[in-house]
Amino acid sequence: MKARVTVTLKTGVLDPQGKAIEGALAELGVTGVASVRQGKVFDIELDAADVGRAQETLEEAAEKLLANTIIENYRVEVLE
Amino acid sequence: MKSAVIVFPGSNRERDVARALELVSGREPALLWHADTGLPAGTDLVVLPGGFSYGDYLRCGAIAAQAPIMEAVRNHAGRGGLVVGICNGFQILCEAGLLPGVLLRNSGLRFICRDVHLRIERSDTPFTRGYNAGQVIRVPVAHGEGNYFAHPATISRLESEGRVLFRYTAPDGSLDPRHNVNGASNAIAGVLSEKLNVLGLMPHPENHVDPAVGSTDGRGLFAGLVAHFAAAA
Numbered sequence: 001m002k003a004r005v006t007v008t009l010k011t012g013v014l015d016p017q018g019k020a021i022e023g024a025l026a027e028l029g030v031t032g033v034a035s036v037r038q039g040k041v042f043d044i045e046l047d048a049a050d051v052g053r054a055q056e057t058l059e060e061a062a063e064k065l066l067a068n069t070i071i072e073n074y075r076v077e078v079l080e
Numbered sequence: 081m082k083s084a085v086i087v088f089p090g091s092n093r094e095r096d097v098a099r100a101l102e103l104v105s106g107r108e109p110a111l112l113w114h115a116d117t118g119l120p121a122g123t124d125l126v127v128l129p130g131g132f133s134y135g136d137y138l139r140c141g142a143i144a145a146q147a148p149i150m151e152a153v154r155n156h157a158g159r160g161g162l163v164v165g166i167c168n169g170f171q172i173l174c175e176a177g178l179l180p181g182v183l184l185r186n187s188g189l190r191f192i193c194r195d196v197h198l199r200i201e202r203s204d205t206p207f208t209r210g211y212n213a214g215q216v217i218r219v220p221v222a223h224g225e226g227n228y229f230a231h232p233a234t235i236s237r238l239e240s241e242g243r244v245l246f247r248y249t250a251p252d253g254s255l256d257p258r259h260n261v262n263g264a265s266n267a268i269a270g271v272l273s274e275k276l277n278v279l280g281l282m283p284h285p286e287n288h289v290d291p292a293v294g295s296t297d298g299r300g301l302f303a304g305l306v307a308h309f310a311a312a313a
Binding site: 013016017065068070071 | 138139142146175181182184186187188189227229230263
């Protein structure tokens with residue numbers, strides 16, 4: 001089973017990397033970009049056969065390691 | 081004072097800390113590997129040194145926080161034992177939940193490697209009894225992620241409970257955004273745990289203990305700890 005965990009910075013948390021990317025896009029002439037926030041994507045292969053169990057595993061992985069919930073939000077998706 | 085320094089894959093300041101501890105306490109610390117599961121009996125102080133544990137993968141300190149030895153460090157802290165995390169060690173303590181908050185990328189995006197001035201906010205802790213409250217010391221920093229951040233409610237709690245131990249200031253001890261090198265909330269350079277027995281700080285006092293390098297301002301931290309344990313004995 002394929003799954004994806006997406007980790008993003010919470011609103012209000014400073015993201016200097018996103019800001020730098022924002023500036024670089026403007027310099028490249030990519031117009032119309034209001035703001036950029038950088039996050040992380042984890043593509044995960046699971047042994048689990050049922051979606052419920054897979055969701056639990058992903059939640060556990062995100063809570064324990066993939067995200068630091070002081071500054072980050074996460075979203076889990078079972079893809080197939 | 082019996083101390084132990086934890087070595088993770090990618091730690092690189094363990095010898096600096098070990099040398100400072102030996103120089104000031106006269107006793108060589110035990111160097112423990114991340115995969116060890118216990119501290120030597122009678123360990124007074126545990127130090128998590130600086131470096132780039134696990135290559136800073138995922139988030140600085142995130143993988144090291146899950147290392148086998150951390151269970152022993154957690155138990156030591158739980159018993160009221162003293163723990164100091166310096167630089168990457170501070171990041172590890174935050175990721176392990178032994179200290180609140182997190183260290184973000186420096187606001188200026190650059191890795192900063194230079195001397196900074198720190199104001200000692202209180203001297204009535206085992207870590208700062210070698211200093212006077214309000215004293216300013218000069219010690220180096222070397223980090224890319226030292227921008228201390230926590231929820232505003234957590235920051236006010238830290239402030240009201242006297243848990244901010246070191247702050248980045250101008251040489252005269254005044255607060256000045258230009259001297260808050262990494263953009264840390266309230267210019268926080270070092271914080272204490274709720275029971276005041278776990279300290280995390282970004283700067284490296286262990287690098288200013290020998291007159292040969294031009295400053296011994298960091299010595300007070302180690303000398304204070306030695307005095308603390310000598311008084312307790």
